[in-house]
Structures are given as C-alpha cells and as structure tokens.
Amino acid sequence: MSRNLFDAVQLNSGATFKNRLFMSPMTTQSAFYDGEVTQQIIDYYKFRSGDAAAVIVESCFVEDKGRGFPGAVGVDTDKKIAGLSELATAIKEEGSQAIMQIYHAGRMAWPELNGGAVPISASPVAALRPGAPVPREMTVEQIEEMIKLFGDATRRAIAAGFDGVEIHGANTFLLQQFFSPHSNRRHDQWGGSRENRARFCLEVMKEVQRVITEEKAENFVVGYRFSPEELEEPGIRFEDTMYLLNQLATLKPDYFHFSMGVYTRPSIVESDDPEPLITKYLALRSPDLAEIPIMGVGAILQREDAEAALQLGYDLLAVGKGFLVEPNWVQTIKDNKPVPEYAHIAKQKELLIPTPLWDFMDSMVMVKDPEEEKRKYERLKELQKMKLEYKPGTYTVAAKGHNSEIEMKVIFTKERIESIEIDSGGESEGLSDQVFERLPQQIIDGQTLNVDVISGASASSQGVIDGIAEAVELAGASSEVLLARPKPTIVWSKEVVEEEADVVVVGSGAAGISAALRADELGLKTIMLEKMSFVGGAISISGGNQVVMGSKLQAEAGVTDDSVELMVEDFLENGSGKNVPELLNLLAKNVGEATDWVHEYMGVKYDMEGGLHVLAEYRKNRELAYEDGGHGFAASARKALDSSNVTIYLQTKAEELSVDENGKIIGITAKEETGKTHKISTKAVILTTGGYGNNPNLLSKELKKILFYGTKSSTGDGLLMATAPGIDAATRLMDYGKIYPNGVEVSKGYAKSTIGGNIAVLKENALLVNIDGERVVNERASNKQVLEKLLEQNPQMLYILMDQEHFELFSEAVAEGGITNEDLERWISNNGMGTPKAFRADSLLDLAARAGMPGSSLEDTVARYNGFVENGVDEDFGRQPEFMKKPVGEGPYYLIEQKPRFATTMGGLVANDQLNVINKSGEPIQGLYAAGEVVGGVMGTDSPSGANNAWALTSGKLAAESIKKND
Template sequence: MTSYEQILSPYTLPNGAALKNRLLMAPMTTCSGYFDGTVSQELVEYYRARAGSVGAIIVECCFIDPLGPAFPGAIGIDNDKKVAGLAKIANAIKAEGSKAILQIYHGGRMVDPLLIGGRTPVAPSALAAPREGAATPSMLSNDEVSALIAQFGDAVRRAIQAGFDGVEIHGANTYLIQQFFSPNSNQRKDEWGGSRENRARFPLAVLDITHRMARQYADDAFIIGYRFSPEELEVPGIRFDDTLFLLEKLAACGLDYLHFSIGTSLRASIINTSDPTPLIKKYVERRSQTLAQIPIMGVGGVVNMTDVQCGLDNGYDLMAVGRACIAYPDWTARIARGETLELFIDSTQQEALKIPEPLWRFSLVEAMIRDLSMTAAKFKPGVFVEKVQDDAHELTISVSLETDRLTDIELSAGPLDDVEFTSSFSEIRSRILNANTPHVDAISGATSQSEAVKKAVVKAMAKSSKARREEEGNDADAAKSYDVVVIGSGGAGLAAAIQAHDDGASVLIVEKMPTLGGNTLKASAGMNAAETRFQRARGIEDSKELFYQESLKGGHNKNNPQLLRRFVMNAPLAIEWLADRGIMLNDITTTGGMSIDRTHRPRDGSAVGGYLISGLVRNVTRRGIDVMLETSVEEILRQDGEVCGVRLLTDEQDELTIEAKNVIVATGGFSANSEMVVKYRPDLAGFVTTNHKGATGGGIALLERIGAGTVDMGEIQIHPTVEQSNSYLISESIRGGGAILVNQQGARFFNEMETRDKVSAAIIALEEKYAWIVFDEQVRAKNKAADEYIARGLVTSASSPRALAEKVGFESDVFLATLERYNDFVGRQCDEDFGRTTALRSPVNAGPFYAIQIAPGVHHTMGGVTINARTEVLDRANQPLTGAWAAGEVVGGIHGGNRIGGNAVADIIIFGILAGHHAAERANRLAISPTRRAG
C-alpha cells in the first residue's frame, strides 16, 4: 500500500466506527459564539465548508458549566437550550460526509473573571495560574467536584442529542481536567489530590460518566476521545512518566483515540531539552499492549501530505490538521490530488472561505492573511391521563404534551411509597423525556413497569394527535395513506422500515404487542457473515462460498439455493448497514455448524437481540417513522390483484383502514403457537418454547388468505440449551466461548459444537432427557449474557470443580476426569472423543465454575411463506403477489431443514433491508406514474 493509500483509506476505530480516512480537522478556537455561548449561523457555515473530504471534524471546545469559558466567544453545552444550535453544526458536518466530534471542557483557573460576569473562577485548589494578572480561584468542595463530573455527563448527553458522532474530552492545555492531574495546580489533601493515583481520579471519573451516558443515550458507534498535554514546565508539574501512568489508566477504561496536544507533532521534551527524540517515539516505545490498542493522533505543523506521512512514520495513527483547514476548507481533497500548499490566506477571500469575523481577527489566522435554520407541531397541548397495568399494579399516569414534545410524565396512582418502584419510574421517565419518545430501552430489573409507562405515553400521544386533527377540522378517522406498511417490529420489520424510509417512502409500523422488538429481543448468539472488515481486522480468513456450503450442509441441503445465495452475498453488506446506523457488531465468536469465527456480536459480548433492537429503535425514532402498538392486522386489502392497504383493530377496539401501496409482513414464526407446532410436528407436543408469546404465525395466516404459498412447514428446530423452568434460552455463544455439555454423571456425551438438531437429539437420547452446560470464569468474563443468567438465578456456581459436582449431583471422580481430559484436548487442539474442532478456546480450569441445567425447547420454525430473492411474496403458483413483501421467520426456504445459530439474525436484517428497499422502489415508481402497476 502506498503512503497516499494508507492515509486516504478508511480507518476503523476500536469501537468499530469507520473514518473515511486518517485525517481530522483539529479543534480550534474561533471565538465566534454569541455572548451566552450559543451558536451563530456563520459558525455553522464555517464547519459545513470544511466537511466532506476530511474523515472527521473535531469541533472547538465547548464549555460544560457557566463558570467554564476560557476565552471570549466560546460556545457552550451547559444547558439543554444549547442543543438546537449545536445540532446545526453536527448536521452540517455530517450532511457533507464527515464524522462530527465535539470537544468538551471546563477552563477552571484559566477562566478570566470578566468572561463570567465578575465571578470567581473555580479550580482544584485556590492557586492562581502562573501567568500575569491571573485571578486566584475558589477551591472546589467535594460536592462541587461531584457536581462537575455530573455536568460533564450532561454535556455528553447533550452532544448525543445534538447528533454528534462522538466527544473529545479536553484534558489538555492547562484546563480543569489537566489541573486536577497536575501536582502544580492540584494540592488538595483529600481523595481528589495528593498522590498521583488520587489526582488521576477526576479525569477517570469524567471518562466513566462519558461511557455511562454513551451506553444510555448513544449508539455503540459513538466515539470517545481524550486530548492530553504530555508535560508541564512548572515545578512541580506533569512529567512524561505521569502522563503515561494516566493514559494507561484511561486506556484500561476504554477509549477510541488519544490526541497529543503539542505545538508540533514531532516536538521533543520541553523538560529534558538535551534529548531531541520526539515524544511520540518515546510514547510508542514505552506504552503497554493495552495502550497500543488505542489509536494516537498527532497535531501541529501539518500542511502537506509529506507532513502527514512523517507523522505516521513516527508512530501516529491519525493526524489532525489545524490552520491548513482554515486556509483551505477542501484541504484533504487538495492533498489527495497531489497539490503542494502554502500556508496563507488571500485577504479578499474571507467570505468565500466562510471564516467568521472573530476568527479572521484571531492572531494565528491574522498572521496567515496576505493581500492578494423545529419539528412541525403534531400534538394538541394538554395533560392526558392513562391507566395501565404492569405485572403487579394498576398505574395511573399523567402525560403532559406541548405541540411538538413531551413535557412531563407523572405517576398519579400506584405504589407511591415503594422506593424501588418510584426510583425506576423516575429513571424511565427521564429516559423518555430526554429522548422525547416512548421508544427507549426499559430499565434493567423493571421491564414490566417500564413497558407500562411507555404504553401510557404511546396512548396519550395517540389521543393528543387525534384531538389535534379533529381541532383542525380533519376527519380523525379518515383513512391514512402510506407508501409502505410494515407488519411486525422485530429486527426484520424495523430494518425494513428504516430502509424504506431512507429510500424516500412514507412508512407505518404496526405491532400487535405492547412494545417493539418481537422475538428478536430473545436472540442471544450473534449475526453470521463472511468476509467482513471486522473479521479482516482480527486476521480471520473466511469466504462467502464456505459460509454458503456450511449453511447448506447445516440445513440438510433443503435450503432454497437462490435465497441462500442472496443471504450469504448480502451478509457483510448488512453488517456495514448496521454499522452505518451506529449498531456495531464487532466482536466475533462461533456457533455450532460453523468452522470459522463469523458470528458477529456486540463488543462487550452481550446478547445480540436487545442490543440490536435498541439500535434499530433509535434509528426509527430519529426518522420519525410512525408506529402503532397493540394493533392487530385483520386483513391485507387488495384491489385489481395488487395490495392497496390493511384493515386494523386497535387495543381500543377501533377499526381503521390504512391505504398502502406496499405491505411488508415481518411477523416472525409460530413457535409460540403450540397447536400449530403440533399440527406439523406431533412429536413436539409438550416441549417448551424459547419464543415470546407473540410468535403465533399470524402473518403466515394473513398472507395465506390472499393466496400466498408456503414451504417447509414441518421443519421446526428445537434448541438444545433451554433452561426449562422459565423457557430461557442459554446462548450458543456460551458453548462457542468454550463451555462443555455433560450428563448427570458429569461426563461429556457429544460434540457441543455440532448443529442444533444433532445436539438436541443427543440430549433427548440421555436417560435423564436433560444435560448441564458447564463453564468457568474465563467463559463468563467474555460473555456478558452469562451475567444475566446468574442474575436470574439459573446458574449453580462453586469455587472448585469438586464443589460444583457436589452441588449439582455429578459423580465427582467422573466430572474431574472429564475436565482433565477435555483440558488436555484444548491444549492439543484435538478432541479425540467427539471430534470437536471449533471453540476449543481455553481449558475449563479458572474458578469460579458454573453449571446450568438445560434441555431442548422449540426455538425456530424454518417453514413459512414463499418469497423470491427480491422478497416478493409468491402465490401457490410461484407468481408474485404484487405489493406484498415478507422478511424474517415468517418466510420459509432459507434455512432448509435446520437453522445454523447466528443465521436467523443475519436473515432478518438482510431480507428486512431488501424488502424495505424494493417496497420503497415500487412506491416511488407508482408516485412517478400512478397508473402504472408494477411489482
């Protein structure tokens, strides 16, 4: 790869976010905000002009507290009113194709009292900055320190709400975060000062709350960077050893990049002036393996491509460009064309270069100069009172609405004296109000309560919208019209809705259950795909052809070849489709039937389903896609042989007719319909199911009524590892992570990584009809799903194998011998007993040790309606039913006689995207030529 190719090729950050190249625009003070820190339009246009060819723009530092601005014209993120203006900057940058990252800071003792109305600045200690005329700050109390950390968290939340792709924590330039770490500015004697460890607590706390806000409000693609100054001249002051200590601590907590803050990228030490070695070279030589995983960014003195290459040659991964981007808004495009640039600005070009007047007069810019526009109203304002039920209580909830937003949610009746209940209510209330939508993640441990509150808000919003339409003289019951109606809100339905919207269609999602997510919420293992960039980053060599052959073999060669080929070819594109929408599946494991690690899951090893639905729902919400919950589809309407709408029944028993050019059915399978299961497979009578109660096959019946054909209805998969007392699926990723299966005596009895049908048959063949999945702390630590099983009380644990055997009734000698023999196989990577060839990851020898009793349960119905590779539903003569599309488990033929673990999640996303695209494409054709009826 040439130097140009290396610099200009896409670069993947640790969280999976992809920059289009290794070049970023550095954060530079413009002094162009209004007096109160709000954003001016000229500042928006300044950033818009510089976006596009550069990988990302790091927007100038934004103060998080009214006492934090360190210079005139600084922009702020200190209250919610600032979000709208900052969103204009983020949108302008992203619209041009660059990532938008916002730098956040507090000036601390560097703040001039004149900038904060004559008030006294604050700092870790009451020590003035070593500069002429500096004010002596007030020392922050412990409570004030905690409050500031919370304010940094609020700033991160606002940055997310404004649409930024990430934040850069400004721990440099002698501002507050650096002041806490510096022995010069921090001479406290409490837990926030004194030792180097204590002085590091504040920056670590800011990083921790940044992660917490990102987990709660952002996509997994949200970028978190940290800027640092490596040394201080003062005595005492920060030295390079101190900086490495702090950076190692930060890296251990997780960062997506680090940003050197020095005047020139190859600057040597300002302390040891006799050593000319650039600090970046010292950094590269001394950093740990953990720190080496974090990309490092250089800045300073970068004007031409040779400067960039020099930086990369010395150890930087990314390069930030400052003044050159001011002088040349299209700087990246220019150097990509091979131009050699001089750092100057034509004095006549201020307007053309979109440089705000305050920045034009800023000293660094002046030295380069040479003479040569809210969401439309949709609610009727008022308070709407709704009664809903959670698992244990009837709740009365008051929902306040303005014309365009939720303003309050109050619990008017319910267990008001239950502290735990009211605490979780407060949290779900906060999530809904902050997001201005009920489609947010439920509170862990309070799912039923969360869903009840969300349901109340949905009902209130629907009533308010209807009241508004009536007030405006519109017929609230008149038939609405959409380009695409999506039936079902699991992964396939949500992906279809998002893609259809992005292709220009108006979209409605109809869901019969009270919440979005469908059966996808129960998915655990991951999403299979071959030849992805995440595999390449790990050095995993895979091929689509091998993926095809293994899926065909796993399906007993009964798969529809046309659908399976489309599935395999589109899988890596679907991984990227998700990544482009902030849903990163960049950790990789394997499942039974796969010979290579190709099961993509969240980077923390958590179950894929909840993570996937959270990300898809965020995307639905951002797009303003209409959603109707607790609404069943009674009939798909047709006219002249083409779909023309749907007839609905709401939870209020209101009948509605919706006109639609296309209907996408994504209602899932029928595993929860025991009568239907037994109809096709009498041998499965009495089996529990892992599916949610909405998986009843309703979509198949709807499509059959308009003539759809079906295929493979008797192909029903049972999953081998289901905890029977509550039908809870134990993810295949546990076995893929290195777990084993043993019988009640404590002996292995089969290859754990065989296909699900074969493992299930082996368990059923045991005398006891059940087995135990056994794993150790190494497996648990890499599979977050295991923590959920432990929290739910499904797991028996013990400090040693012998103690575990005693707890669950294994024959101790047999179990100990089993582990010894299996661990030997792992060491030799050869399973002589059962031929296991995958996921021999590590010996089962690190306590604590865990066991879960499992047996098979009905898990997936491979049969369903027939479609073609465009996802058009086919009639019994294999002809398209015009305007009817289907995706996900409602469809048959893709998986044949047995589904490979990880293929279902891929199926729903791949074919959901295709259905959304083709339905929107048809709607667009009809809009251009309304009389043309085409499939």
C-alpha cells in the first residue's frame, strides 16, 4: 500500500498525527540563564507551526545540572510550567501538536555550562572529546532519582499543555551513555550485560508512561529518539540498538526516532556495507516493533527527498534545515515549490531565528560529516594501538608556564618514561605546586599525556604537558600517540566523613582567607573548603591593588585628610548611585582597621616605596599595591594560614547547605575530587565563593557580550547554593559587571588585560583612537569615562597607538598580564586576520591603511596631538599636562585593539551590615554569612580601582566577627 506525505497516522496512545511531517528538534540556545522560555523562543516556534503534524521542541533538561549546551530550555522545576505553557499554546494555536523532548546530558554536561558541577554518568569514563572531564559514577540512589526526574518532567509537560514528550536517548546523552559499553562499565544491575545496560532506558520509559496514566493524560504521545551506532570501542553497534528498540517496543510507545545526519545513512562502523540502516531496521524488527511508526531525519529538504524517504520505509519524517530556511516548509512542498538551499544572510530577523542558532547555521556545521567523524575516530584508534620505543637517556626541555619558562629533565628507558624532574622556581608558589607533584606522576603511571590540567593552574599544567611532549619527540617517539592514549578510569571513593566545626568558610580567595584567619584568631574551630588546587583565588593572579583609606599606611604615605564621607561620595559617583548605603558605609568605616590587621596580623606587605596611586576615581589618594602584587599577597596569606589552626580542604567542592526545621543553616556537604564526601555540622557558614562571570547561565544579555578575563572558577557556586529551594536567598544587581576598556580578545569570548602596558605608556604619550583613526577621549580619564566612549563605538573597540619606544615599554609591562613578546609578534603578523587585531608599519599612513582607516586621518590625529604636547594644553579632551610628557615619536608605529573586558561581577547575594545573608522574604538566614564578591550591591554598577580587594578583606574579617558576636 502506497503512503502519502499527507496521510493521517494513528498512534498507540489514541492520538492521531494529521500528516507524516514534523519539525525536528533543533537547539536554539536562547533560553534565559535558568532555562526559562524566552519570547524569542516562543516567536521562533510559533512562526514555524501550523501545517506540520507536530513541532518537537528542542531538548529540555530534566535536572538543573544536566545541560548539554548553553541557553538550554529547562523542565526541571514547576515554576517553568508557566513559560512552557505559553510555548505549547503558541504552537497548538497555529495547528500543530506540541511535543517536548526531555533529556539529561550526563557526561556531556560540561562544568562550565552547569555552574561548575562535575558531570555524572553511568561510569567515570570521559567522552572521546578534547578536554572532556571525567564524570562521576552515579550511585544506585542517583539512578533511581534520575528516573523519577524524567517522570517529573513529563508531569510538567502535561501541566503545560504539551501533546507529548520525546525521550532523548541519542546524541551521546545520559540514556545512550547507560546503554553504551563505552560509557557504562558498571557491574551491578545497571551495567555489564546488554540486558542490564538497557535497563535504565526501559525504566525511564516505564516511569514516563506511569506518570501519564497517573495524570489521566488521554492521547498523550510518547516517542523515543536513538542514535543507531557509536564509533567508540567498545561502543553501540546496530544489533545492540535493535535489541534495545525491540525491548522498548513491548511497552508500546507511539514512535521511534532515528538520530542521523542523513536519512539514507549506512553503517558508520561497517564501512564496507552500503546498505541503509533503515532497511536493516525493517528486516530486524520484531512484530511488536513493526507496529510502531519509525521517524527518519536528515537531508530531507525538497518534496522529492521526503517522498524518497517514505519509499525507503520511514513512517514519519522530521525536518530541520527545511523549517529554518522556509518556515512554511510543509505548504511549500505541498504546492510543489522548491525550498531554498540556504537562508539569505540578511534574513535572520525576517526568519525569526535566534542569534545563537543563526551563528550555528552560519558556521556550516548543521550536519556533521559522518565520514570525517569516522576518519577522526579511525585515526584515534590507530594511534591508541601503536607501541612506542624511545632512545634511552635524559632530555632537558623548557616550556612556557604561567609566569616563566619551566625547565624539565625527562628520563626514558627503551620502553617508557621513567622519571620527570621539574624546576618550578619561576612559577607562582602555591598556585602551581600540585601541577609539579601530581601531573608527572599521572603521566608516568599511565604512560600517557592525556591527563587533565590542574584546576586553576592550566598554564603551568599545559606547560608541563607540552614540555614532556617535546622530550618524547627528542627521544625519537611520537607525542601524538601519548596524547591519544585514553585517560585512566577513575575509581571514585564512596567514603563519607562526618565532621564538626564552628565555622565553615567556602572559598579561599581574599575574603575567604580573611574570614578564616579572623575566625581562627577569635578561637573558632574553622574549616575552609576550596574547589581549586590552590589557596588564593582571583587575588593571587591579580595586579594586587587595594584601597587603604583610614589605615596607618595611608597616613604614613602622606594622606591624613581622607574621610569616610569622601570615600562614600566617590564610590557612589563611580557606582551610578546604585550602591547599597549600609554596605558601602560598612566598608568605608572599617577598611582602615582591616588594612592594618592584614598588614600586622596576616603579615602582608604593601609597596610603600611605590606610594599611593594617583587615580581619577578618587579625590584623595587611597590605593596601595601589595609588594610583588597579588602573588605577594597570596604568598603571605598562605604563610599565615600555615601558622593557623584552620583546616583546609583543597579540590573539595561545597555542594549543598543543610538546614533545620526553622531554616537555620546547620551544616554543609562537600565532595573531594576523588569522590570522598565531607558532611560537616557547623554553627555558621561564610560564603566567599567569588563572582559568576564564567557562568553564562547567570549573566545578563549585555554582560554576555563582554569579554571575560577572570578565573575559570568564577561560576557562582555560592549564589547557586544559597538560592537553592529551601534556602531561598535573595539577590540583587545581577546585571552588572566591572568592565574595563583595555582587553585583547585572545580566544572567542575571552580576553587578556593590557592595563599594565596602558598605564606605562599613557603616562607619557600613546593615544586611544577609534577605527577612523580619531581620538575620542582623554586617555588619562577614569576607566569608567574611557569605557563609556569605547562602548559608543561601532564596533565596540578602540586602538592604542604607540611609537617604537613606547611599544617596547608596553611589551615589558603587559607580561604581568600573561601577554608575551611572542604573543604580540604573532598577533601583529596576522595583520588583522582573526583576533586580537594588531598592526605595525613604518609610517602612520601605512599603519592606517593596514587597519582600514581612512586616508591620512592617523597622521592628522598625531600631528594635532603633538601640537598640544608642544603647547602644554590638550584643547580637544583636556588630557593632563603631566601625562603629555613626550610627543608621539619615531616609528615603526603600532595599533593594538582595546575591547571591553570584565572579570568581577557586581551583583550577588543580599546581605545586611552584619554580613548575614537575607532570604527572599527579607529575613536573615540564621547561620549563613557572605563576604567578598558573592555579596551584591556595595559597588553599585561599577567598582573603582582597588575596591574589590578592600571589600573582600574587610567583609571577610567582619563576617567572622559577626559570627563570634552571635556565638
């Protein structure tokens, strides 16, 4: 019997599809940070609904830490039902059924997408992807809970008015991970045999169907999406898939959905077999499976493609690209009209395609090439089978670290790397210690270079790996082979340790150090938890400046007429008046005493020889640097901690706060990198976890556009714990970040700072010019004023213009920010191709031409400025004469891009003047305190120079004192 594209299809649930054509689930990456549906998503789906039988809404995560991509839609809480209901209604009102795809990413839920959370999976086996983290093996209890989460998601889909759910068992996400012998190495009822590996998928299906029955949701559709094969070894093969589908078919779902790039795809494992998988499927299906419609997908664009797919044996067809380029795709093919092959570059707005999806389309990777993927995996398998033989001996190499060259001696026998000796003298003490202890041992034990970098010391870690790779090559072997060898499977510890403390400090940056040391000084038993491998946080890699208003040091440096009132006024102006008065006054009244304590008790030395800094933000000079910058502060702080009674757990991530029946904090649970769990009973917790700049799910739309240059650990852990249900802490000013106007984009979305170089050269000459070669601002104005002008530009970028003499000065000064001479030379040699944009030329005219600036604009700008230098007055922007010491001199001349960058976030938890965290009802949460960047409001919309370190140290000290007072 011939089938028509527009035939109705009856389903097991009693529902009917009005035709065989569906809009395929495609990730728009456009939800709010917490997974809430946006209007943009609603408009996108509504525009494509109507003639299709159903629209399958992109994968919706069932658990908050289960995202597989940024901007994902969530169905993890009841509060999302309202937004999802709007989406379902918009689709259904146009005439299509609304089906929600539900999933958990498992080991593909990378930490940076999920607030830093370590991913989970069936077993602790990393995915074969560059840099993939090793997941934690799920306990039996976690598996049972996860099954319930799929049921909860189904209940919410029903409540929101969806017509069905599609269980996402494909694309290497969690369900597929349980079925795959590559990712599932368990030996209990959830792993081992094929029958046991299929159990999780079957139990999820049963739970979904149980909820549908319980909710009395008549005609509610259940589909299941699957990937037919895996390239991994061991991996899923097609006969495995048929076993799973035949088992699932006994539960009588409504349809199964292939996940493939091309509907005619043959095996990607058996390359000599050209038979399409759909014909194999038809031949191998059981009688139960034959009763269930099968959906095909991939490379279905024109009507003839769709009809050929039906003829090949599919019952239903999912279309992706067709609906993107032609929202009325069904009607278009019904009218026998051709569908455009591409979306016109100027029609994003007309097509209502969200920008992340548009960028994805523009990158031309809508469909992966299976042959290319296969070639990659074949090469990987080939490398993993290779044996290595070395020329015995000792090889001395040097590689780039965070601060300096790392010298290493690597000793080889004929068969193996025998030992690794590292001279780490030039690297940051404390920051990289574990790199030089752990990494060499891991490399020797596993005879592999495929090892994880140490959290917070990625530059030093990569330096070690690169250096040993060089030594391998010198020893006559291939480092590519060692890099391809798999990571060892980690056996997670199930040990649970129960402890008691008076205070638990979460985070070991400036605020955490201050809080822990003050609590210890006051006689409180103190435990510090730090998820990274070192103590020090962001301050340890900062330039190390601090406001010292009211301290003995400020008076010693010559300023005795500063005041709380003046400081508050300056901060209010800088923070656009949005500062929280009680917190700002708390800082201004206590920072002097805190500074003296940091100096005298902690032993931190300040650069008195360099003196107080002259800054446009302040009417009185009130900022000092630490001796040796942030590195010097951290070294002194570590010595103070070593001499204290504070217990410190490194690489131990706080995960959950415990409360009693009255809502008082009574404990905290933390987990070591090994899986060892600490359950700590405590009278109080101080959250000093820093900001959330590296967690896009917490950033405002505007802040996501700004380059991030802070620590990767800034994922908002404290915010997420405190705002969790049952704790319900309030937040404020979450839209703001401390933005600087002097970043270079070293990789997409990430920056390095040139501020050290800018300060050095702008003291004498150097100019900031726009893309037309014109000055737009007093280069020595405050950061805020320069930033305002930069953000007015289109695109949002300026250039710093330097002559040869000052470029050399600039090059030396930016090294502290991690920019080397080699980096600068590489950027310049790219001549504007890619980022950062940097140019060099012998004349200003040639320089302007290389940067695409009009005619002689740069020459005219420099000539006019040099005239101002000669006369001692900047007639255009009022640059101060003391910063116009020299005219722009001899070439060659340089232009280096200046883009906005941020690391520090201004928003955070609501706290009172006791640093007690406040809940959403406006009441203090007993036993919960916060200090440093995690507290929102003290700076308003922007923080002036040296203010964040001052606030961190002052608030950390005060939080400990509040706890002692309430003890």
